[in-house]
Amino acid sequence: MTNKQSTIEAFRQYVNSGKVAFYERYDMDLVMGQREGIRFRDVEHEKSYINLHCNGGVFNLGHRHPEIIATLQSALENFDIGNHHLISTARAEAAKLLAGLMPGDLNYVVFGVSGGEATDTAIKTARGYTGREKIISAKGGYHGHTGLALATGDEKYRLPFGKQLPGFEQVPFGNIAELKKHLDHQTAAVILETIPATLGMPIPTTGYLRDLRKLCDENGTLLILDEVQCGLGRTGKLWAFQHYDIVPDVVVLGKGLSGGIYPVSATVIRQPLEKIFHDDPFIHISTFGGAELGCVVMKKVLEISSEKSFLAHVNEIADYIQDQLEALTKKHPKFFIRIRQKGLMIGLELKDELCGPLLTKTAFDQGLLIVYANNDKRICQFLPPLIATKKDVDEIIPKLDKAMSEAQKLKPLLKVKNFFGKMFSKS
Template sequence: MEDLSKNTMTNYEEYVNSGLARLFKFMGLDKVEWEAEGVTVKDITGEEYLDCLGGYGTFVLGHRPPKVVEAVKEQLDLMPLSSKILLNQPLSQLAEELAEITPGDLKYSFVCNSGTEAVEGALKLARLATGKSKIITTENSFHGKSYGALSVTGRKVFRKPFEPLLSEIEFIPFGDLEALEHEIDHQTAAVILEPIQGEGGIILPPKDYLSQARELCDKYGALLILDEIQTGLGRTGRMFACQHYGVTPDILTLAKALGGGVMPVGAVVATADLWKVFNQNPFLHTSTFGGNQLACKAALTTLREVQNRNLVSSAQKLGDYLLENLKQLATKYSSVIQEVRGKGLMIGVEFKDESYGGLLISELVKENILVAYTLNQQKVVRLEPPLIIKREELDLILTKFERALSKVIELAS
C-alpha cells in the first residue's frame, strides 16, 4: 500500500500536475482515496474520513447510493451509451421528470455531461432565441471553465490567461440591483446569476434581489438564466434555491448532484417558447455522450430518491442546526472567524485571513474530516455534506471543528 501511495504521488508529479501535487503535500492531503460509502471516504490504508465537502455538492445521496448504483448496473447490462440514431427511452423519461420538478413552465431539456456544458447550452440558447448577444453576469461568480462559461465567470485570475473570450459580456456586483438597472437594456440577451454564489464564498443575495432582477429582465425583454449547478436538488433546503425567493427563470442549469454521485450528468432546462429555435433545427446543439442511458438512469433514480426520502426537508432542518451551532462557534472564536452564512446544507465559514482557512482544512484532515475552501474566495471554508448525513454526525463535525479551530489559533499566535 505504501508503494502504491508513493507511485500515485509520483504519477501526479510527473504526469498529472506537479503544482497540484505540491499543494496536496503542503496541506497534508496526500492520501490516496480508495473506497467510499454514504458519508465516509476511506484511504488506501483503511483510514476513514467523514466527507463534509461532498464533491462540491455532488454527493447529495452520499457515496455509492445503492439504488443509483443498482440502476446503473442494470442499464450497463442493456445498453450503456446511445447509438444516437434511435430513440433513447431513459433520456425521454429524464426530460419528463425534469419538466415536472422544475419551477414554473420550464419544460424542455438538453442533457449533457457537466455543469460547464449546461452553461454553454444556456448561453447559446439565450443568444439564439433573442437574436441579441449582450450577456450580463456578476463579479465573483463561477459558471465553469470552458470557453463560453469562462467568459461569464467573474474571476479575472481564471479569465485573463485565455482572453480574448466572448465579446459583449458585462460584469456587475452580485446583489447590486442599482448596477443591474444601469447595465440592462433592450440589447441584453440574458442575465445569468447563481441564486447563491457558491465558489464566490457562499454569498446570499439581498431578499428581493432575484425577484427584482426577474422584473428587470421582463421589462427589457432579456432572459433570466439561473445557474443551480451547485444549489439545485435540495442542497439549500428547497428543491431549487430560486424557490426561496419565489423566482422562476427562463433557463435553468443543473449538474453536480443530478448524477447521484455515480455518473457525470448536467442539463439545461428552458421554456417551450424558447425551445422553438432548437426544435426548428435539432442539430444546432448536440453531444455524443450527453444524455447517454447510464447517466439518465442515474439521474432519474437520484431525482426519485431525493423526493422519496424527503431529503429537501431534511437538508433544511439539519442545515438550520449546523448553521446555528457554527454561528455560536463564530462568536466564541471571533478573533479568527469573520462570519458564518448559508442555506440548508450549503454553509460557508469566512475567516479574517485566508491563512486561517488553509490551516483549518489541514487540521480537519488530521481529525478525519474533509472540507475545502471556495474557489473564488479562499477565506471561506465550505461545508456541503451529503443530505443523508445524520445529526449525530453533524455533532461529531462540530466537536472536531472546534478542536481544529483551537489548534489554528495556537499555530497562528
Template sequence: MSTDGLLKALNDSQRYLDVVHKPHLGKSEAEWLIETTVSNFAKYYNSGFIEYRKSVAEAGDFASVEWTGSGATFRDVQGREFIDCLGGFGIFNLGWSHPKVVGAVQAQLQKSPLPTQELLDPLRGMLAHLLAEITPGDIQYSFFVGSGTEAVEGAMKLAKLYTRKSGFIAAVRGFHGKTTGSLALTGKAVFRRPAMPLHNNIYHVPYGDADAVEQQLKIAREVGNDIAAVVMEPIQGEAGAIVPPDDFWPRLRQLCDEYEVLLIADEVQTGMGRTGKLWGVNHWDVAPDIITSAKALGGGVMPIGAFMATPKIWSVFNSNPFIHTSTTGGNPLACAAAIAAINVTLEEGLSEQAAEKGDYFITKLREIASRHSDIYTDITGKGLLIGQHFVNDDIGYEIASGLFKRGVLISGTLNNSRVIRIEPPLVITREEIDTILNRLEDTIQGLHTSVSAPIVGGGETNIVVA
C-alpha cells in the same frame, strides 16, 4: 511510440485493471498505489495538485488516496475513515454510492451503455419528462451534457439563438465554469485573465445588487449593447455560500421582463436540494426562463449536466434538432443515474433534510464563530451550502488541514482558504454533524500559529490562536 512502449502500456494497463477489480488492497499494495498515484499526478496529470492538495501535504507518511465510501463517510486506500464535509463540491448530495443509483446504473449497463445516435433512447425521454415535472414555472424541455460548464455553455447558446442578441450580465465573484464561454461569465480575474480575450459583450455587476443590474440594462439599451440574458447563481457557491437579499431574485425577474431579456438560473451547485429547496430559486418563488443543473443530478455516481427551458424558448431547437448535439451527453448510464437521483431526492425528502440540518449546522457554527471572533468574520449560507469566512488564508488553511488530520474532509487549499465551504452529503447524520463541530472546536483550540490579519484603518495585527 516504440514497440517496447506499447508493451509497457499493455502491462501497466493490466496492472491498473487488477487494482480496479480488487475490493481491498493489502498494506504493500496500498502503499504501491499511493506512490504510483502521486507519481502519475506529478508526471502525467498536473504537478500543481500535489502542491496544493492538503490531502497529500498533510496526511503524514503516505498521501491519502481515495478508495470507497458510503453515506457521508469514505475511506482512503489505507482504510483511514473520514467524514465528508466537502461532498465533491455538490456531487454527493445522496452520499457516496447510494445503492438505488448504483443499482440503476448497473441494470442499464447490462442492456446498453451508450446510444446508437440514430434510434430513440428511452431513458433520455424519461429524464426529460421528470425534469419537466420538478423544475419551476413553465420549463419543459431539456438537453443533456456531461458537466456543469457544458450546461452553462448550452444555456448561453440557447439564449443567443432565441433572442438574436449576444450580451450577458453576470455577477462579480460568480462561478459558471472554466470553458471559454462559461469562463466569460465567471467573475474572478484569477480564472479569466490568463485566457483573455473571451466572449465579448459581457458585463459584471456586484452580486445581490438589483439596482446595478437595472443600471447596466439601461446603459445597454441606450448604447446598443444587446443583452440576451442575465445569468446568476441563486446562491453563490465558489464565492463562499453568499446569499443575496430577499428582493434580489424577484427584482431580477421583474427587470428581465421589463427589458425583454432572459433570466438564466445557474443551479449547477444549488439544485437538487442542496440549499433546503429542490431548486435555489424556489426560496424566492421565481421561475427563470432557462435553468442549468449538473453535479448532484448524477446521484454521485455518473457525470451528467442539463440545461432546460420553456417551450417558447426551446422552439429554436425544435425547429432544427441538430443545431446543438452531443455524442455522449445524456447517455443511458448517466440518465439512469439521474432518474434514480431524482427518485431518491424526493423519496427521502432530501431538500427538507438539508433545510433542517443546515439550520442546525449554521446555528452551531455561528455560536463557534462568536466565541472565536478573532479568526472568524462571518458564517453564510442556506441549507447545507455553508461558508466559513476567516480573517485570512493562513487561518483558513490551518483550520482545513487541522480538520483533515482529525478525519474531516473539507474544502481548503493553499491558494484560497479565506472562505471554506461546508458542503456535506445531504444524508449526513446529526451525530456526524456534532462530531464535525467537536473536531472543529478541537482544531481551533489546537492552533498555536501566529498569523497576520488586517485591521480596520490599515496596518496589521498579530493574532495568536491558543
C-alpha cells in the same frame, strides 16, 4: 515503493505534477481509497475523512449510494450510452421527470455531460432565442471552465489562455443598482448562481432576485440560474430559487444529478425557447450528453431528492447544525465571524483571507474535508452530504472546533513563514 507512493509518482509524471507538489507542500497528499456514505479513506492509511465538500454537491447523496449503484447495475443489463442523434426512451423519461419537478413552463431539457457544458448551452440558447449578444454575470461567480462558461467567470481563470470573448460583462452580486447600469435591450441574458458557491455563499435577499426578474422581463432579457451546486435539495427546497418566489427562464444543473456515479448535466429551458431547435434540430448536439445510463441514474437521483421526507431531513439537519455552528462563532469570535446558510448550503465566514486556506488544512488534519471559497478566501464552503444524520453532526462539530483552535494557534506563524505562498496570495 508502496502502492500509494507509486500512484503519487505516476500522477506526478503523467497527470499533473503541480497538484502533487501542492499537496505534498501541505502534507495533504491523500489518495482517495475506499468510500461509503459520508466518508472516504486514504488508500494506505487507516485515517478516514468526512466529506464536507461533496465536490460541490456531486456527493449530495453520499458516496456510492446503494440505490444509485443498484439502479446503474440494472441499467447496464439493457442500456449503454445510446445514440444522441436518435429518439431515446431513457432521455425522454428523465426529461419528463425533471420537467415535472420544475415550475411553470420549464419543460424542455437539453442534456450535457458537465456543468460547464450545460452553461455553454444556456448561453447559446439565450443568444439564439433573443438574437442578442450581451451576457451579464456576477463578479466572483463561477459557471465552469469551458468556452462560454469561462467567459462569464473571474479573469484569473481566463488570462493565461488568451483574450476575453466579446459580449461578456460582470456586475457585483446582490447589487441591483449596478445591474441597472448594464442591463438593457441589447442584453441576451443575466446568468447567476442563485447562491454563488465559489464566491463563498453570499445569501441573496428576496428583493434582489425579484427585482432582477422584473428588470429582465422589462428588457426582454432571459434569466439563467445556475443551480449546479445549490439545486437538488441542497438548500432544503428542491430548487434554491423556490425560496425566492421567482421562476427563471433557464436552469443549469450538473454535479449531484450524477448521483456521484455517472456524469450527466442538464439545461432546462422554458417551452418557447425550444424554438431554437425548430429550423435545425441538430444545431446543438453532445455525443455523451444525456448518455442513457446517465439518464437512468439521474431519474433515480431526482426521485430520491424530491421526496418530501428527504427535504424534511435536510431542513432538520440544517437547523441542528446551525445551532452548533452558532455556538462555535461564540467560542471563536476572533476567527469565526458568522455563518452564511440556506439549508445545508453553508459558508463559514472567517476573519480574513488567510483563515479559509488555514482552516482547510487544520480541518483536513482532523479528518474533515472542507474547502475555502476560491473567489473569497475568507469563507470555507461547508457542504455536508444531505444524508448526514444528527449523530454525524455530533462527530463533525468537535472536530471542527479543534480545527479552529489549531488554526488560531498556527495563524501568527504563517506571515513569518509565508506558508501559503503565491497560491493563496490576495487576488
